[in-house]
Amino acid sequence: MSTIPSSEAIVAALSALVGPQACLSSDAELKPFVTDYRGLYVGQAAAVVLPGSTEQVSQVMAWCYEHGVAVVPQGGNTSLMGGAVPEPNGQAVVINLRRMNRVLDVDTVNDTLTLQAGVTLNAARTAAEEAERLFPLRIGSEGTCQIGGNISTNAGGTAVLRYGNMRDLVLGVEAVLPDGRIYSGLRGLRKDNTGYDLKQLFVGSEGTLGIVTAAVLKLMPLPRASSVALAAVPDPAAAVGLLGEAKKAAGQTVTAFELISGPALELVLEYLGNVKSPLEGGHAWMVLIELTSGGSSESLDQSMMQILEAGLESGLVLDAALAQSVADAQAFWRIREEISDAQTRTGGSIKCDVSVPLSRIAGFIEEASDAVRALEPQARMIVYGHMGDGNVHFNPLRPKDRAAKEFLAANYEQVSHAVDSLAHAAGGSISAEHGIGVAKRDDLTRFKSEVELELMWQVKKALDPKNLLNPCKVLPFSKG
Amino acid sequence: MSTIPSSEAIVAALSALVGPQACLSSDAELKPFVTDYRGLYVGQAAAVVLPGSTEQVSQVMAWCYEHGVAVVPQGGNTSLMGGAVPEPNGQAVVINLRRMNRVLDVDTVNDTLTLQAGVTLNAARTAAEEAERLFPLRIGSEGTCQIGGNISTNAGGTAVLRYGNMRDLVLGVEAVLPDGRIYSGLRGLRKDNTGYDLKQLFVGSEGTLGIVTAAVLKLMPLPRASSVALAAVPDPAAAVGLLGEAKKAAGQTVTAFELISGPALELVLEYLGNVKSPLEGGHAWMVLIELTSGGSSESLDQSMMQILEAGLESGLVLDAALAQSVADAQAFWRIREEISDAQTRTGGSIKCDVSVPLSRIAGFIEEASDAVRALEPQARMIVYGHMGDGNVHFNPLRPKDRAAKEFLAANYEQVSHAVDSLAHAAGGSISAEHGIGVAKRDDLTRFKSEVELELMWQVKKALDPKNLLNPCKVLPFSKG
Numbered sequence: 014m015s016t017i018p019s020s021e022a023i024v025a026a027l028s029a030l031v032g033p034q035a036c037l038s039s040d041a042e043l044k045p046f047v048t049d050y051r052g053l054y055v056g057q058a059a060a061v062v063l064p065g066s067t068e069q070v071s072q073v074m075a076w077c078y079e080h081g082v083a084v085v086p087q088g089g090n091t092s093l094m095g096g097a098v099p100e101p102n103g104q105a106v107v108i109n110l111r112r113m114n115r116v117l118d119v120d121t122v123n124d125t126l127t128l129q130a131g132v133t134l135n136a137a138r139t140a141a142e143e144a145e146r147l148f149p150l151r152i153g154s155e156g157t158c159q160i161g162g163n164i165s166t167n168a169g170g171t172a173v174l175r176y177g178n179m180r181d182l183v184l185g186v187e188a189v190l191p192d193g194r195i196y197s198g199l200r201g202l203r204k205d206n207t208g209y210d211l212k213q214l215f216v217g218s219e220g221t222l223g224i225v226t227a228a229v230l231k232l233m234p235l236p237r238a239s240s241v242a243l244a245a246v247p248d249p250a251a252a253v254g255l256l257g258e259a260k261k262a263a264g265q266t267v268t269a270f271e272l273i274s275g276p277a278l279e280l281v282l283e284y285l286g287n288v289k290s291p292l293e294g295g296h297a298w299m300v301l302i303e304l305t306s307g308g309s310s311e312s313l314d315q316s317m318m319q320i321l322e323a324g325l326e327s328g329l330v331l332d333a334a335l336a337q338s339v340a341d342a343q344a345f346w347r348i349r350e351e352i353s354d355a356q357t358r359t360g361g362s363i364k365c366d367v368s369v370p371l372s373r374i375a376g377f378i379e380e381a382s383d384a385v386r387a388l389e390p391q392a393r394m395i396v397y398g399h400m401g402d403g404n405v406h407f408n409p410l411r412p413k414d415r416a417a418k419e420f421l422a423a424n425y426e427q428v429s430h431a432v433d434s435l436a437h438a439a440g441g442s443i444s445a446e447h448g449i450g451v452a453k454r455d456d457l458t459r460f461k462s463e464v465e466l467e468l469m470w471q472v473k474k475a476l477d478p479k480n481l482l483n484p485c486k487v488l489p490f491s492k493g
Numbered sequence: 494m495s496t497i498p499s500s501e502a503i504v505a506a507l508s509a510l511v512g513p514q515a516c517l518s519s520d521a522e523l524k525p526f527v528t529d530y531r532g533l534y535v536g537q538a539a540a541v542v543l544p545g546s547t548e549q550v551s552q553v554m555a556w557c558y559e560h561g562v563a564v565v566p567q568g569g570n571t572s573l574m575g576g577a578v579p580e581p582n583g584q585a586v587v588i589n590l591r592r593m594n595r596v597l598d599v600d601t602v603n604d605t606l607t608l609q610a611g612v613t614l615n616a617a618r619t620a621a622e623e624a625e626r627l628f629p630l631r632i633g634s635e636g637t638c639q640i641g642g643n644i645s646t647n648a649g650g651t652a653v654l655r656y657g658n659m660r661d662l663v664l665g666v667e668a669v670l671p672d673g674r675i676y677s678g679l680r681g682l683r684k685d686n687t688g689y690d691l692k693q694l695f696v697g698s699e700g701t702l703g704i705v706t707a708a709v710l711k712l713m714p715l716p717r718a719s720s721v722a723l724a725a726v727p728d729p730a731a732a733v734g735l736l737g738e739a740k741k742a743a744g745q746t747v748t749a750f751e752l753i754s755g756p757a758l759e760l761v762l763e764y765l766g767n768v769k770s771p772l773e774g775g776h777a778w779m780v781l782i783e784l785t786s787g788g789s790s791e792s793l794d795q796s797m798m799q800i801l802e803a804g805l806e807s808g809l810v811l812d813a814a815l816a817q818s819v820a821d822a823q824a825f826w827r828i829r830e831e832i833s834d835a836q837t838r839t840g841g842s843i844k845c846d847v848s849v850p851l852s853r854i855a856g857f858i859e860e861a862s863d864a865v866r867a868l869e870p871q872a873r874m875i876v877y878g879h880m881g882d883g884n885v886h887f888n889p890l891r892p893k894d895r896a897a898k899e900f901l902a903a904n905y906e907q908v909s910h911a912v913d914s915l916a917h918a919a920g921g922s923i924s925a926e927h928g929i930g931v932a933k934r935d936d937l938t939r940f941k942s943e944v945e946l947e948l949m950w951q952v953k954k955a956l957d958p959k960n961l962l963n964p965c966k967v968l969p970f971s972k973g
Contacts, residue, residue, distance in 0.1 A: 122733060122852035123883070124740075169684050178684060181661060194944050203882040204649050204658060204848045205922035206697055208929055208937060208967055209949045213693035217686055234744045253602060260604075264714045264787030265745050307744030368684045372602035402683040403603070442685035449688055457688060464674050468956075469689045475955035476948075487688055 017081045020059040020104050026080075027062050027106065030072045035112070037061040046107050049098050050091055050157075051357075054451065056099035058085070061107040067187060067195060067226040070108060074224070074482075075193025077106055083481050084108055084191075086220035088162030089133065091154040093364070094450025096219050097162070100485050108224060110161050116140045117227070124232040125184060125201040130161025130225045134168075137230065146232035149176035153353055161225040167217030169446030171349075174401030175268040175305075176233065178446075179216065185229035186212040191222070191477040201229040214476070219448055220483040222476045236268075236305035240313035241342040244321060244333040245296035250375035251329045252300050252400055258323060259302060263316045269303040270401035276393040277352050280410070284355035291334035291345060300400065301349050303342075352397050352406075361410060361417030362395060363425055365432040368404040369441030377439045378405065384431040385409045389424050404445040407432055433460065449487045458489045497561045500539040500584050506560075507542050507586065510552045515592070517541040526587050529578050530571055531837075534931065536579035538565070541587040547667060547675060547706040550588060554704070554962075555673025557586055563961050564588055564671075566700035568642030569613065571634040573844070574930025576699050577642070580965050588704060590641050596620045597707065604712040605664060605681035610641025610705045614648075617710065626712035629656035633833055641705040647697030649926030651829075654881030655748040655785075656713065658926075659696065665709035666692040671702070671957040681709040694956070699928055700963040702956045716748075716785035720793035721822035724801060724813040725776035730855035731809045732780050732880055738803060739782060743796045749783040750881035756873040757832050760890070764835035771814035771825060780880065781829050783822075832877050832886075841890060841897030842875060843905055845912040848884040849921030857919045858885065864911040865889045869904050884925040887912055913940065929967045938969045 018026070020038070028036040037043060038060045047056040059082070064070045077084050083105040087097045090109075099105035110131035118127040121144050128137060134155040141148040150163060152170035162168075164186065168179045176182065185200040198212050215223045246252045252272055259267050275297045282288060292299065302320070304313045317335060324330030336342040356362040369377045378396060385392050391412035398406040409428055411420035433443040437460050444453055457466065469488055473480070498506070500518070508516040517523060518540045527536040539562070544550045557564050563585040567577045570589075579585035590611035598607040601624050608617060614635040621628040630643060632650035642648075644666065648659045656662065665680040678692050695703045726732045732752055739747050755777045762768060772779065782800070784793045797815060804810030816822040836842040849857045858876060865872050871892035878886040889908055891900035913923040917940050924933055937946065949968055953960070 120850065120852050122737060123850040125850065167686050167690070169686075173683060177661070180690070181657070190944070190948075194947075196944050196948060197942060198945070200920060200922070201850045202848050202920075202922050202925075203653060204879070204884045204925040206647050206649075206926055206928045207922055207924050207933075208941065208945070209952060210647070210660070210693065210697050211945060211948050213690065214948075214952075217690050234740050236744075257602060260714050261787070264716075307741070368682050370600065370603040370605065370681045372600050399684070404684045440680055440682075442680070442682050442687055444687050445682075445684035446686055448686045453687075461688065462677060464670070464676050465678070465688070465691060467674075468670075468676060468691050468694075471955045472689060472694075472952065475951045 017104070023059040023082060023104065023106060026076055027060055027073055030076065031062055031064055031069050035063040035065065046087060046090065046109060047098050049095050051093070054095035054098050056101055057103060058099045058107050059104035061109055063109055063112045065112050067189065070189045070224055070226055071193045071195050073106065073108060074189050074191065078192045078479065078481060081479065081481065082106055083484050085483055086165070086224040088130065088159030089154065089157040091158045091162070092166070092450055093447045094452040096166070096448055096450030096486055110159060110226070113226065119144045120201065121146060123201050126230045126232055127199060127201065127227070128160060128230070129227050130159060132160050134158050134160060134163055141232050142235065145235050147235045148230060149233055150179060150182060153350065160228055164216055164225045164228055165218065165220045166448045169399065169402070169404065171269045171271060171399060173399060174270055175265060182231050183212065183216060183228055184231055186215050186225055187227040188215045188223035188225045191482040196223065199227055199229055219450065219487050221473060221487050222482065234307050237307055238310040238313050239303060239305045239342065240310060240317040241301070241303050241336040241345050242317050242321060242333055243291050243345050244300050244302065244324065245292050245331040246298050246300055246329060247331060248298055248375065249378045252298060253371055253375055255300065255324050255329045256401060258329065259320050262320050263304050266304040266306045266313065266316065267401070268305045269301065271301040271349050272397055272400040272405060273299045273301060273349060274394055274396040277395045277397045278348065280355045280359065280393070280395060281348050281351045284358055285351060288348070290348070292332050296331065301345060349397070352395065356395060356408060356410060359410060361415070361420045362408045363421065363428045365407040365429060366445050366447040367407055367432060367436035367441055367443060368402065368445035369436055369439040371403045373439040374400065374403055374405065377435055377441065381407055381432045381435045384435060385428055388427055388431070451486055454487060455489050497584070503539040503562060503584065503586060506556055507540055507553055510556065511542055511544055511549050515543040515545065526567060526570065526589060527578050529575055531573070534575035534578050536581050537583060538579045538587050539584035541589055543589055543592045545592050547669065550669045550704055550706055551673045551675050553586065553588060554669050554671065558672045558959065558961060561959065561961065562586055563964050565963055566645070566704040568610065568639030569634065569637040571638045571642070572646070572930055573927045574932040576646070576928055576930030576966055590639060590706070593706065599624045600681065601626065603681050606710045606712055607679060607681065607707070608640060608710070609707050610639060612640050614638050614640065614643055621712050622715065625715050627715045628710060629713055630659060630662060633830065640708055644696055644705045644708055645698065645700045646928045649879065649882070649884065651749045651751060651879060653879060654750055655745060662711050663692065663696060663708055664711055666695050666705055667707040668695045668703035668705045671959070671962040676703065679707055679709055699930065699967050701953060701967050702962065714787050717787055718790040718793050719783060719785040719822065720790060720797040721781070721783050721816040721825050722797050722801060722813055723771050723825050724780050724782065724804065725772050725811040726778050726780055726809060727811060728778055728855065729858045732778060733851055733855055735780065735804050735809045736851070736881060738809065739800050742800050743784050746784040746786045746793065746796065747881070748785045749781065751781040751829050752877055752880040752885060753779045753781060753829060754874055754876040757875045757877045758828065760835045760839065760873070760875060761828050761831045764838055765831060768828070770828070772812050776811065781825055829877070832875065836875060836888060836890060839890060841895070841900045842888045843901065843908045845887040845909060846925050846927040847887055847912060847916035847921055847923060848882065848925035849916055849919040851883045853919040854880065854883055854885065857915060857921065861887055861912045861915045864915060865908055868907055868911070931966055934967060935969050
């Protein structure tokens with residue numbers, strides 16, 4: 014192969030393909046695209062391309078493949094794992110999909126939504142709602158993140174318990190392969206067993222096997238009723254017990270079941286200032302429960318009251334508040350949703366996004382808390398998240414009197430390792446919904462078997478033999 | 494590579510690995526394993542191995558891989574597509590999983606069922622029910638088919654509308670790779686984004702990429718209430734309209750929505766003899782609707798009555814019968830379930846298992862019926878199946894006065910081709926749930942794009958470079 018072209022040559026060639034306005038190359042233009050949204054990862058690129066069509070993506074990819082130029086796909090650039098920005102050295106081309114933001118079709122008979130990959134999650138949800146349907150994915154970055162990114166990271170969030178992950182919500186995908194070929198799988202079928210289900214290659218592979226350019230998503234009936242409650246529970250084991258009772262009593266209407274630790278609630282209340290908890294006094298653990306259905310809110314409230322009253326009687330619940338209005342429900346949810354920002358503002362949190370089987374989650378939280386306290390006795394245990402899916406964000410936070418930098422320097426590696434090791438030992442995952450990117454790439458060598466890493470590389474090499482698409486992400490080098 | 498060993502050498506080597514009693518080789522012993530259950534495909538094998546453990550599967554596979562011997566994985570041998578028997582020429586080894594039939598774990602907190610691949614679907618459902626849980630997959634062959642086969646064919650059936658296909662029900666998989674390596678992914682996690690989701694490779698690839706040896710399956714709350722009705726509708730378009738109304742009124746309680754054509758009902762009634770239809774008079778089209786929930790049957794019956802009454806008023810429904818008892822419900826379902834056997838008994842049906850988007854299914858049925866009648870005006874239109882998923886079994890049947898053989902010889906190819914082409918043109922699939930096997934393998938060259946076939950071969954070659962695992966299945970030769 015000839016040597017890799019210069020940055021100037023790359024810009025010239027790609028400008029010719031997509032037009033000069035859609036090919037950015039000055040440092041100032043590049044900066045927001047090569048920096049991740051927390052500012053932790055800053056990379057380098059020869060150009061940022063903003064294609065207007067699948068054909069342009071294909072042309073750019075084919076050119077880069079032929080000339081040995083690395084390509085980094087990017088949607089809303091909201092990755093927490095450095096997965097959407099280029100490496101610090103080199104002259105990759107970032108392909109950002111933001112201009113490909115058209116909703117192509119809303120089919121209310123087939124209950125499908127067809128759209129380009131650059132549509133934001135929020136816009137997708139809105140398009141569904143305008144047609145009286147629900148697109149159920151619900152994550153914090155929904156105003157910014159894009160459907161293409163949601164697919165390539167198999168996004169999760171707060172409604173997985175009821176509706177599944179993004180993988181469960183995608184019926185068809187169009188993707189451009191590393192060498193520029195277009196895989197056209199924009200089918201809206203619930204059943205199709207005609208050979209390998211190729212779209213699965215592009216879901217959750219973080220843009221290392223292809224760039225998703227369009228998709229067909231499932232729509233659901235728009236729930237007309239909901240019931241939301243916040244309940245204090247003695248401990249995580251009681252929360253798990255309560256979830257079991259809720260599933261028994263309310264079946265698939267149980268839409269969200271979120272755990273909130275006492276320190277997480279305190280942090281949010283402090284951060285929000287004038288907001289009060291709906292529950293009196295301090296509690297070590299709480300759960301936010303949401304039921305939704307196509308029926309009446311009264312009957313859901315009745316179900317919820319039954320669950321809570323039975324819980325109070327059996328001791329699984331210590332105290333509970335039922336949202337009396339939509340405003341109440343939003344206020345309860347706000348407490349949950351602001352935990353992330355409150356941590357960012359405070360600084361100094363060690364983010365572990367783990368999942369374990371529900372039958373082991375209570376034990377895991379206890380063991381992991383002990384392990385952290387052994388290292389840092391005064392760490393605030395910000396533990397919260399999607400308990401219904403066995404997924405907790407286990408984020409030890411600096412003590413109030415310690416500087417973030419110092420706390421992180423002293424503890425980051427040891428705490429992450431201890432928490433991940435305990436999750437793994439409990440049959441769990443070291444990254445439930447945030448993915449791998451570069452942040453956890455090398456951890457995979459510790460937590461995946463040889464065979465798993467070999468298989469990942471076998472698939473990667475089959476589709477991207479030159480290792481040019483989102484290189485240095487997801488797959489650890491050592492098995493390369 | 495050295496030449497392929499003789500049958501005797503294969504039997505000697507494999508007997509040494511699994512014991513002589515678990516390695517069959519006489520013609521009489523081999524016959525049931527090399528013949529598919531309809532007797533349409535009869536293959537040839539050097540041996541049938543009945544391993545007792547994953548390690549034995551691994552050892553057998555490693556030996557075969559090293560010596561260039563083809564391996565055909567087999568579960569309950571209920572494939573309709575010739576997917577589970579060896580080719581007519583050659584000396585393949587059939588690995589049948591029937592001895593690996595242990596339920597390993599039922600976790601009612603995590604709501605998961607862990608089992609070996611040789612457990613029958615029926616046994617899996619029973620294990621779940623004994624723990625007051627539902628494993629929702631429901632297909633005709635459930636007494637015989639095995640979980641490993643259900644996974645490798647991504648089985649569908651009558652509850653997909655509510656619970657999804659097998660792919661949606663599998664959390665973790667253990668599989669032996671073509672070269673004998675063991676992929677250990679028996680995790681029971683709802684969220685896990687640590688690299689490529691490797692289990693997807695083994696779901697729906699019909700045993701061409703690995704042999705599934707064990708799995709972790711999702712369990713659901715056991716529904717405590719159900720409501721079943723049979724409704725006559727003017728045409729398939731009305732059936733689609735009624736489904737939309739049912740989803741609006743009853744949301745996710747809509748568990749099954751099955752279409753039955755008039756000729757299909759007539760055939761079953763004739764076949765069953767003393768059974769009567771719950772509806773008076775003859776109707777061109779009917780739907781069987783099932784609602785289930787964790788609530789009360791009374792409230793489901795109310796929902797069902799609302800749906801049916803609104804349908805009667807709007808003209809979507811011509812007549813309807815609500816099951817008044819469990820026995821009634823079973824009788825309604827029996828009519829639907831016996832359609833397949835009634836056809837087999839009658840002989841001379843051209844089976845097309847297609848799916849199209851729901852918004853196009855009515856048009857498709859009309860066009861396909863016209864196409865068939867143009868070829869064979871008196872064909873009986875046995876059209877039925879899982880309309881809720883856009884999946885119909887479109888099976889033109891010989892006229893009463895024509896011999897099966899003659900009808901099939903005159904029409905099989907042209908009818909299949911016409912129906913498949915129309916489904917494809919409507920954005921549909923030529924095999925919704927039956928898979929490809931050998932029966933539809935070469936059709937893929939007509940209905941898949943070059944890129945899709947290339948990608949399938951890229952993945953196949955990455956995992957099975959010698960093309961030894963279930964060779965000649967699924968992937969058409971032409972792109973090899």
